[in-house]
Amino acid sequence: xxxxxxSRVLPDGAILRADVRLPEGxxxxxxxxxxHGFKGFKDWAFFPWLxxxxxxxxxxxxxxxxxxxxxxxxxxxxxxxxxxxxNTLSREVEELLLVLEGLGDGTVLPIPPERVGLLGHSRGGxxxxxxxxxxxxxxxxxxxxxxxxxxxxxxxxEEWRASGRIHVLNGRTGQQMPLDLALLEDFEANRExxxxxxxxSRVEAPWMILHGTGxxxxxxxxxxxxxxxxxxxxxxxxxxxxxxxxAVHPFEGVPAALREVTDHTVAHLRRHLSPSP
Numbered sequence: 001x002x003x004x005x006x007s008r009v010l011p012d013g014a015i016l017r018a019d020v021r022l023p024e025g026x027x028x029x030x031x032x033x034x035x036h037g038f039k040g041f042k043d044w045a046f047f048p049w050l051x052x053x054x055x056x057x058x059x060x061x062x063x064x065x066x067x068x069x070x071x072x073x074x075x076x077x078x079x080x081x082x083x084x085x086x087n088t089l090s091r092e093v094e095e096l097l098l099v100l101e102g103l104g105d106g107t108v109l110p111i112p113p114e115r116v117g118l119l120g121h122s123r124g125g126x127x128x129x130x131x132x133x134x135x136x137x138x139x140x141x142x143x144x145x146x147x148x149x150x151x152x153x154x155x156x157x158e159e160w161r162a163s164g165r166i167h168v169l170n171g172r173t174g175q176q177m178p179l180d181l182a183l184l185e186d187f188e189a190n191r192e193x194x195x196x197x198x199x200x201s202r203v204e205a206p207w208m209i210l211h212g213t214g215x216x217x218x219x220x221x222x223x224x225x226x227x228x229x230x231x232x233x234x235x236x237x238x239x240x241x242x243x244x245x246x247a248v249h250p251f252e253g254v255p256a257a258l259r260e261v262t263d264h265t266v267a268h269l270r271r272h273l274s275p276s277p
Contacts, residue, residue: 001055006108008098010067014083016095018042018064020108021055030138030273031060031113033099035092037122039170039177041065043075045249046258050265057266059117059273060109064099066092070177076249078175085165085178088186089149089194092123096131104136115273118205119265120145122218122243126196129226132207133199139272140207141265144215144243147196147222147229149187160184172249200229207233208268210261212241236264 004020019042022028032054036042042063051061065071068091070084078084096118102108103116117139120128125145132140152160160166160181167176187194207230211223220237227235238245238257246255254262 001052006062006102008102008107010095014067016064016067016098018062018099018108019048019051020060020062021051022060022109023055023058027109027111027113028058028060029113030058030115030117030269031062031103031109032117032119032269032273033096033103034061034063035096035118035120035124035128036063036066036069037120037124039078039168039172040121040124041069041071041076045244045251046247046254049251049254050262053262053266054269057270059269060113062099062103062108064095066095078170078173078177081175081178085180086182088183089127090186090190092127093130093194096127097134100131100136115139117141117269117273119143122146123149129196129203130194130199132205133202135204137205139269140203140205141210141268142207142226143210143245143261143265144212144218145196145209145222145226146218147200147225149194149196152184157184197225197229200226200233203230203233206268206272208264209233209235210238210264211235212238212243212245212257214240215243217243234268236261 002022007017042065054061068083068087070078072079106112115138118128118137119141121143125142164181241257245257247258
C-alpha cells in the first residue's frame, strides 16, 4: 500500500489536509473520499482501518481533516480549539467539494479516477449528502448520518446569540469545545442550501444508508427520514448498534457491528465503482 499526504492552503490561510492511500501497481480506477463528523478527525478509531480496507479492495482512499476541525500538530489531539470555534457547516461542504475537485483535476492522485465514491459519518454524512446532490459522485454511503443540521434548542440559540459562543463537552477527552455564533449564523443564512433532506431527494448516485438502531447521538429515525426522502436509497439497520458501531478511540479492534457496516459498504462500492467486465 502507498500512503501519501495531500494538502491545500485555503484563502484564509487554514490548511485542508488528507491522507491518501492507494494500492501498489497501476493507478486505481476508482477512489473513495471519507468525511469525518463533528468532533471527528481522519485518524479517529476506524477511519484508518476503513481506508486500508478499501485499498485492499483496489480503491484509492482519501480521508481529509476539515481545516477547522481543531486538530493541530498532534494528529489525534484537539489543540486548536479557537479554530474549531470558527468552523461552519457551509465551510465543511465546500472543503469536501474541494477534495472531490482535486480528484478530478489530478492533484490528489497521479491519474484522476474514472469513478468516485463518497462516504460520510454522522455530521460528515450530512456533508456528503449535500456534496453528492451536486453531482459528480458515482456512489454514496452514509454511516449514522444526520438528517438535519439544526440540533440546538431555542434556549441554546438564545444563549448563543447573547454570549456569542457556547461550549459542547467532548465526552472522550473531557474538553469543553467552543462554538462561535458564526456557526449558527451560517446555518440560518444558508438554511435552504444546508437542507439535508431536500438534498437527499436530489441524490442520483446509488446510495446506501447504514445506521444502528441503538444510536443515541443520531436517532435511527433520521436514517428513515433520509430513506423516505430518496426512495431509491438502500437502508440497512444494524440491530442495537450505537453511533460509532461499537468502535472506540484509540482503536481496539473491529467489533461485529463495524464489520457488518463495512461489509455492506464494500459490497455497495464494488457494485457501483468497479469497472464492468
